Amino acid sequence: MTQAAEAPAVPSKPRTPWITRSGLAVPLILFALFAVLPPILVVSGETFLLTILTRIMIFAIAAVSLDLILGYGAMVSLGHAAFIGIGAYVVGIMAFHGVSDAFLQLLVVLLATGLFALVTGAISLKTSGVYFIMITLAFAQMAYFTTTSLAMYGGDDGLTLRVRSTVFGMSFLGDRITLYYIVFAALLGAFFLCRTLVASRFGRVLQGCRQSPLRMRALGFSPYRYQLVAYVIAGMLAGIAGALLANQIAFVSPAYMSWMRSGELIFMVVLGGMGTLYGAIIGAFAFIAAEEILSHFTHHWRVIFGPLLIIAVLFARGGLISLIFARRGSG
Amino acid sequence: MAEPLLALEQVTKRFGALTVAESIDLTVERDEIHAIIGPNGAGKTTLIAQITGVLPPDSGRILFDGQNITRLPMSLRPHLGIARSFQITNILPDFTVLENVAVAAQARHGTSFSFFRPAGAEEGLNAAARRVLERVNLKDREGLPARNLAHGEKRALELAMALVQDPKLLVLDEPMAGTGREETAYLVDMLKSLKGRYGILLIEHDMQAVFALADRVSVMVYGRIIATGAPAEIRDNAEVRQAYLGDEELA
Ligand SMILES: Nc1ncnc2c1ncn2[C@@H]1O[C@H](COP(=O)(O)OP(=O)(O)OP(=O)(O)O)[C@@H](O)[C@H]1O
Numbered sequence: 349m350t351q352a353a354e355a356p357a358v359p360s361k362p363r364t365p366w367i368t369r370s371g372l373a374v375p376l377i378l379f380a381l382f383a384v385l386p387p388i389l390v391v392s393g394e395t396f397l398l399t400i401l402t403r404i405m406i407f408a409i410a411a412v413s414l415d416l417i418l419g420y421g422a423m424v425s426l427g428h429a430a431f432i433g434i435g436a437y438v439v440g441i442m443a444f445h446g447v448s449d450a451f452l453q454l455l456v457v458l459l460a461t462g463l464f465a466l467v468t469g470a471i472s473l474k475t476s477g478v479y480f481i482m483i484t485l486a487f488a489q490m491a492y493f494t495t496t497s498l499a500m501y502g503g504d505d506g507l508t509l510r511v512r513s514t515v516f517g518m519s520f521l522g523d524r525i526t527l528y529y530i531v532f533a534a535l536l537g538a539f540f541l542c543r544t545l546v547a548s549r550f551g552r553v554l555q556g557c558r559q560s561p562l563r564m565r566a567l568g569f570s571p572y573r574y575q576l577v578a579y580v581i582a583g584m585l586a587g588i589a590g591a592l593l594a595n596q597i598a599f600v601s602p603a604y605m606s607w608m609r610s611g612e613l614i615f616m617v618v619l620g621g622m623g624t625l626y627g628a629i630i631g632a633f634a635f636i637a638a639e640e641i642l643s644h645f646t647h648h649w650r651v652i653f654g655p656l657l658i659i660a661v662l663f664a665r666g667g668l669i670s671l672i673f674a675r676r677g678s679g
Numbered sequence: 680m681a682e683p684l685l686a687l688e689q690v691t692k693r694f695g696a697l698t699v700a701e702s703i704d705l706t707v708e709r710d711e712i713h714a715i716i717g718p719n720g721a722g723k724t725t726l727i728a729q730i731t732g733v734l735p736p737d738s739g740r741i742l743f744d745g746q747n748i749t750r751l752p753m754s755l756r757p758h759l760g761i762a763r764s765f766q767i768t769n770i771l772p773d774f775t776v777l778e779n780v781a782v783a784a785q786a787r788h789g790t791s792f793s794f795f796r797p798a799g800a801e802e803g804l805n806a807a808a809r810r811v812l813e814r815v816n817l818k819d820r821e822g823l824p825a826r827n828l829a830h831g832e833k834r835a836l837e838l839a840m841a842l843v844q845d846p847k848l849l850v851l852d853e854p855m856a857g858t859g860r861e862e863t864a865y866l867v868d869m870l871k872s873l874k875g876r877y878g879i880l881l882i883e884h885d886m887q888a889v890f891a892l893a894d895r896v897s898v899m900v901y902g903r904i905i906a907t908g909a910p911a912e913i914r915d916n917a918e919v920r921q922a923y924l925g926d927e928e929l930a
């Protein structure tokens with residue numbers, strides 16, 4: 349190969365180990381922790397932590413999908429929670445009508461969130477900057493108010509899940525450890541899918557369009573098409589997070605898609621470090637852990653939490669992760 | 680083929696009351712370097728914007744390879760064989776030098792709706808990129824983030840991104856702007872070596888470079904082309920001297 353033939357011409361660099369070059373060190377440590385924690389927590393009797401960790405991983409899936417469009421595509425969507433809500437409502441409504449098969453539900457979740465992303469993305473991506481933020485917010489609010497008006501499915505009050513999703517007629521998502529590992533597998537899948545996408549030709553174009561849309565157009569790319577595909581993929585992944593959330597809480601509510609939820613997802617991504625994918629997982633962890641701890645001490649935890657978030661974002665440029673590791677150039 | 684590679688016919692463009700292109704007729708042959716010179720604000724960059732599709736003309740036609748491209752979207756023009764550099768350096772700063780050129784190659788080779796294969800491992804793209812990087816003297820910089828390049832190196836990188844697309848027409852907006860003397864000399868030599876292989880529309884303030892490179896020179900002033908001719912003719916043209924070149928040391 350040409351590379352090998354030309355290798356001697358390149359001044360020999362200190363060889364960095366594969367794990368460092370691949371950027372997988374941090375995520376693999378994270379995943380290893382997630383993998384081994386359940387037995388430890390069960391033995392030590394702290395099973396309530398399992399519930400929190402499951403919740404963290406569910407939001408991590410949504411945050412990773414948001415990082416795909418935000419960190420790699422510079423699409424600041426303030427409506428990402430809508431996809432979580434749609435995913436959750438698909439599960440809730442199908443269960444309401446007695447359709448609990450997980451695969452069928454998954455299919456409908458992907459179709460519904462994909463379609464919603466395609467339509468709203470096609471319109472939103474005609475704009476940019478603040479307009480994009482506002483229009484994604486507007487679409488999410490539309491979804492929000494639509495669900496509040498679904499009187500049959502509980503309206504404002506939300507909808508209790510009649511049955512959790514079943515696999516081949518068997519119901520085991522009620523088991524906390526089973527659900528934990530299913531969510532864990534989904535997080536792994538979402539992370540490695542996004543990682544693969546980002547490194548592909550498609551991902552390269554997406555990142556190029558983040559850096560200079562004019563340059564990319566002058567090279568012959570139409571940013572719109574690539575951004576729209578990324579938007580749809582991210583929406584579908586967040587939809588899966590929503591379906592899992594519905595199963596965890598056994599309840600779906602319009603609150604899942606409020607603009608505050610969307611804002612929190614952005615915070616998670618920024619907090620952990622945009623454009624790294626695993627930063628979104630760390631961000632989700634830090635965010636939900638802080639939320640849990642603060643709400644434990646006071647009902648007015650939001651008063652403390654808001655300023656904390658702002659401090660974290662201001663002082664941890666590039667996210668929390670950059671305090672620990674120097675950030676590598678993306679791409 | 681007798682038709683020119685690029686032909687502008689009566690191209691007119693106004694920004695409000697300001698006319699930046701007034702009935703411009705201009706051609707670039709397949710193997711020539713056609714330089715446009717003119718004072719700041721003459722409308723040179725705006726003319727390039729219309730050729731490359733950034734802005735539409737108000738009236739007139741732009742023909743490329745015999746095809747009317749007047750209203751063709753910008754992102755389709757590179758696929759016909761038009762590549763450009765920007766007056767204000769426009770590269771992808773977070774990508775490495777190699778990635779910048781490889782993504783330019785990717786635009787012209789195969790689909791970019793490829794989701795699972797790592798682009799960085801595509802030897803076809805990398806090899807094409809390395810060949811061009813060698814030509815612009817950036818070979819040993821390939822692993823560097825493009826943001827870390829020196830100014831002159833960024834100019835060269837932009838040229839590499841255009842060359843790797845194997846265009847028919849190169850549109851270069853002041854490629855030597857802000858480069859040092861040595862780098863300018865290198866770029867002039869390089870453009871000389873490209874001569875004959877591409878049609879080149881070159882906008883440049885560096886007169887020595889222009890007169891060393893161009894087959895034809897057009898002089899643009901206030902949105903009008905006041906003269907077109909061989910470098911020697913332009914140098915001797917009284918109107919040009921008065922309008923633009925002044926009493927500079929051109930002898
Ligand atoms: N988008 C725009 N809207 C309004 N006026 C513009 C716009 N773009 C350029 N102009 C004006 O049009 C005129 C021509 O600008 P242009 O950039 O084409 O000049 P130029 O010949 O490239 O100059 P220079 O040598 O400084 O690069 C200038 O007066 C500029 O201020």
Ligand SMILES: [Mg+2]
Pocket residue numbers: 723724725766852
């Ligand atoms: Mg200009």
